[in-house]
Amino acid sequence: MTEALLEPALDLASLLLLSGGVFLGITGAVGVLRFPDFFTRLHAAGVTDTLSAGMILAALMLQAGLSLISVKLAFILLFLLYTSPVASHALARAAVHAGVKPVDAKPGESSSPS
Amino acid sequence: MLAAAAVGILVVMALALVRAFRGPSICDRILAVNMIGTKTVLLIAVYGFLSGRPDFLDIAITYALINFVGVIAALKFIERIAASPPPTRPEEL
Amino acid sequence: MNDDIVLTVIGKLLIPFILLFALYVQFHGDFGPGGGFQAGVLFAAGIILYALTNGTAAAMRLIPPGLLAPLAALGVLLYGGVGVATMLLGRHFLNYSVLAQDAVHGQHYGILLIELGVGITVAAVMLLIFFAFTSRED
Amino acid sequence: MLYFLLLFAALFGFWLLLSGYWANPLLLLLGLASSALAAWIGTRLEQSDTRGYSLRMLLRLPGYWVWLVGEIVKANLDVVRRVWRPHTYPISPVIGHLPLSQKTRLGKTIYANSITLTPGTVAIEVSDDAVMVHALSESAYADLAAGDMDRRVTWAEGRSG
Incomplete structure (x- = not known):
């Protein structure tokens, strides 16, 4: 009995996660197109790299069920969460070194490191 | 449902491609390419499910890895170039 | 090149797992997509990531470049050796069926060894090329 | 040595989850050898950032x-x-x-x-x-x-x- 109820519930959750993930991906891409300078675009790209990827992979995990396929999907998610901030950080750092200037960014208040 | 998701991911990649062509700085282009790379990983995973062959996940992991190493390599290259000409950026040397 | 904390630390933490994944791809060549060529590239990519994040000198200490040319030759030798072994056992070049009691196991071991040879050579040559380019600039 | 063993155990667990062929003695053996090789290379990295954590x-x-x-x-x-x-x-x-x-x-x-x-x-x-x-x-x-x-x-x- 529970099986018959669980199956559509899982499918629905998977559908919601999948559409949410794609929506977030498109949001990030629109942000990358719309934001004024490189550094603000970096934040928009962060949306597609974190939650969007997480939701799409979680949706696939729900479809795969408890199996080694889900474990591999979890590895992919872990790897993306592990490396995407490193790539973003390296991008920002390279941009600063290459002389890309942030457009009208205010200086932060609690600046002046000792 | 999976096919729709695959199309959605392709739309994201197309939008990122526009940014890659528009630039303006080299960093914008690498940002876009990196984004296309992570979306490709997701696309391979979704396609694996779509075609009922989840062994595609190994390819997805491989792609994610190569994409990461490639982006880091490109960025190191840019930093090296940015650091090399002394008249423009004397503080780097 | 000045040191970046995030890159050096992450580079070190990732490498053992990248190498293990490369070896996994290497040895599951006949069970799923994969095989010697991809595995060799992945293995080399792991070391190259270490070189990019921690410096070429550190990577050369990890994998001595002097070892790479012999390794590349060893891979080819392994490939050819399996072929010659099958000929000595009375079959055609690279007809693995004779490598074990029954043909299925023979094929299995034969492909495993051949792929290992390909993997070793590809990884060694990729690293040789990488080191040749980077050490020219420093 | 403790570091090597911990890394080896983690890597072999990773191998088992990736492989899925838990009853194939040849692949298990190759897994042990691969984990040992990767862990050995892991212990030969620059150690200043990876050692000494509680x-x-x-x-x-x-x-x-x-x-x-x-x-x-x-x-x-x-x-x-x-x-x-x-x-x-x-x-x-x-x-x-x-x-x-x-x-x-x-x-x-x-x-x-x-x-x-x-x-x-x-x-x-x-x-x-x-x-x-x-x-x-x-x-x-x-x-x-x-x-x-x-x-x-x-x-x-x-x-x-």
Whole structure:
């Protein structure tokens, strides 16, 4: 009995996660197109790299069920969460070194490191 | 449902491609390419499910890895170039 | 090149797992997509990531470049050796069926060894090329 | 040696989960050999960043990650708002240096990656006592400057003293 109820519930959750993930991906891409300078675009790209990827992979995990396929999907998610901030950080750092200037960014208040 | 998701991911990649062509700085282009790379990983995973062959996940992991190493390599290259000409950026040397 | 904390630390933490994944791809060549060529590239990519994040000198200490040319030759030798072994056992070049009691196991071991040879050579040559380019600039 | 054994065990577990052929003696044997090779190379890396961490940190990190996932979701929603309704929620970029309190390089890395992982803030440069941050909005910058995340990472690092 529970099986018959669980199956559509899982499918629905998977559908919601999948559409949410794609929506977030498109949001990030629109942000990358719309934001004024490189550094603000970096934040928009962060949306597609974190939650969007997480939701799409979680949706696939729900479809795969408890199996080694889900474990591999979890590895992919872990790897993306592990490396995407490193790539973003390296991008920002390279941009600063290459002389890309942030457009009208205010200086932060609690600046002046000792 | 999976096919729709695959199309959605392709739309994201197309939008990122526009940014890659528009630039303006080299960093914008690498940002876009990196984004296309992570979306490709997701696309391979979704396609694996779509075609009922989840062994595609190994390819997805491989792609994610190569994409990461490639982006880091490109960025190191840019930093090296940015650091090399002394008249423009004397503080780097 | 000045040191970046995030890159050096992450580079070190990732490498053992990248190498293990490369070896996994290497040895599951006949069970799923994969095989010697991809595995060799992945293995080399792991070391190259270490070189990019921690410096070429550190990577050369990890994998001595002097070892790479012999390794590349060893891979080819392994490939050819399996072929010659099958000929000595009375079959055609690279007809693995004779490598074990029954043909299925023979094929299995034969492909495993051949792929290992390909993997070793590809990884060694990729690293040789990488080191040749980077050490020219420093 | 302890480090080698821990790494070896982790890598072999990774192999088992990847492979899925748990009854094939040849693949198990190759897995042991592969894990040993990867762990051996792992012990030959520069050790200054990977040694000397307490077990306490391993136990505390999962709790920190749960909190971090919540933060990531919140930060994502904020950026989504700013993408789709730029007039109601305008962006106001801020760039500045914030102090950090982690003692180890791994701790600083975790903090910097947490900053970047929450959309709306990106860590640009990490030095010994400060991190240079670019934020999409003043509120995102102020949240970070309040120091909650910094304190949590330092707690997870487990080196109070």
